[in-house]
Amino acid sequence: MTHSGQKVCFMTGASGLLGGEIALSVAGQGYTIFFTWNSSEEKAAQTLEKIRRISPESQMSHCDVSKPADISSAFATFREQFEQLDLLIASASNFFSTPLPDVSEQQWDSLVDTNLKGTFFTMQEAVRIMQKQPFVSRIISMTDISAELVWRNFAPYTVSKAGIQHLTRVFAKTFAPQILVNSIAPGTITIHPDKEVPVEEMMNNIPLKKLGDPLDICRAITFLLESDYITGQIITVDGGRVLQ
Numbered sequence: 001m002t003h004s005g006q007k008v009c010f011m012t013g014a015s016g017l018l019g020g021e022i023a024l025s026v027a028g029q030g031y032t033i034f035f036t037w038n039s040s041e042e043k044a045a046q047t048l049e050k051i052r053r054i055s056p057e058s059q060m061s062h063c064d065v066s067k068p069a070d071i072s073s074a075f076a077t078f079r080e081q082f083e084q085l086d087l088l089i090a091s092a093s094n095f096f097s098t099p100l101p102d103v104s105e106q107q108w109d110s111l112v113d114t115n116l117k118g119t120f121f122t123m124q125e126a127v128r129i130m131q132k133q134p135f136v137s138r139i140i141s142m143t144d145i146s147a148e149l150v151w152r153n154f155a156p157y158t159v160s161k162a163g164i165q166h167l168t169r170v171f172a173k174t175f176a177p178q179i180l181v182n183s184i185a186p187g188t189i190t191i192h193p194d195k196e197v198p199v200e201e202m203m204n205n206i207p208l209k210k211l212g213d214p215l216d217i218c219r220a221i222t223f224l225l226e227s228d229y230i231t232g233q234i235i236t237v238d239g240g241r242v243l244q
C-alpha cells in the first residue's frame with residue numbers, strides 16, 4: 001500500500017495506445033501505477049500526467065523489456081519507492097508483419113524477445129515480490145487472438161503471443177493460491193494512425209460487426225480484478241472474431 005493507502009500496480013507498455021487506456025482505468029480503480037516506457041518518452045509523460053490527476057503517487061521508468069537486466073533494474077527502482085505489489089499488467093509488445101519465408105533473425109529476436117522473453121522475466125520479477133506477501137496478488141498478461149489463428153505473415157508475433165498464453169497457465173498453477181494469473185486476448189481494438197488498414201473488410205469478419213473499444217478491454221480487466229476464483233484463464237475480447 002502507498003502512503004495514501006492505495007494498492008500498487010507495476011505495468012509495462014502503458015505508453016501504448018491500448019496500454020495507456022488500461023493504465024488510466026486501473027488508476028481509476030484505486031491503484032497507484034508504476035509503469036515503464038521504452039521509446040515513447042513523450043507519450044509516456046503525457047500518460048503519467050493523466051494518471052497523476054487521479055493517482056498522484058504514480059511513477060514511470062525507462063525499461064527495454066527485451067533485456068532482462070533492464071527489467072531487473074526497473075523492479076529495483078520500483079522496490080525503492082513501493083513496499084508492496086498488488087498487480088502486474090504485462091502489456092509491452094512489439095508488432096509488425098514478417099512474411100514467410102523471409103523472416104530475419106533480427107526480426108524474430110525483436111518480436112520474441114520483447115513479447116515472450118520480456119513477459120517471462122517481468123512476471124518472474126513480479127512473483128519474487130508477490131510470493132513473499134501475506135495477501136493474494138494478481139498478474140494480467142496481454143496476448144492476442146492471433147495466438148489461436150493462422151496468420152501467415154505474422155509467425156514470430158503469433159508464436160510469441162501463444163507462448164504468453166502458455167506462460168500464463170504455468171505461472172497460474174505454480175503460484176496458486178497466492179497469485180492469480182490470467183491473460184486478456186484482444187481482437188482488433190486500436191489501429192495505429194500511421195497504418196493503412198481495410199477497416200470495413202475487418203468489421204465484416206467480426207460477428208459483432210464492429211472493432212473493439214479500449215473500454216471493452218478495461219472492463220475485462222476490472223472483472224479480473226474483482227474475481228477471486230479465476231486463474232490460468234485467457235479471456236478473449238474480440239466481438240466473436242475467433243469464431244470465423
Ligand SMILES: NC(=O)c1ccc[n+]([C@@H]2O[C@H](COP(=O)([O-])OP(=O)(O)OC[C@H]3O[C@@H](n4cnc5c(N)ncnc54)[C@H](OP(=O)(O)O)[C@@H]3O)[C@@H](O)[C@H]2O)c1
Nearest residue numbers: 013015016017018019038039040064065092093142189190
Ligand atoms: N491494440 C490492439 O488492438 C491489440 C490487439 C491485440 C492485442 N493487443 C495487445 O494488447 C497490448 C497493448 O496493446 P497496445 O495497443 O497498447 O500496443 P502498442 O500501442 O503497440 O504499444 C506497445 C507498447 O509496448 C511497449 N514496448 C514495445 N517494445 C518494447 C520494449 N522493447 N521494451 C519495453 N516496452 C516496449 C511500447 O513502449 P514504447 O512505445 O515506449 O516503446 C508501448 O508502450 C499489447 O500486448 C498488444 O499485443 C492489442
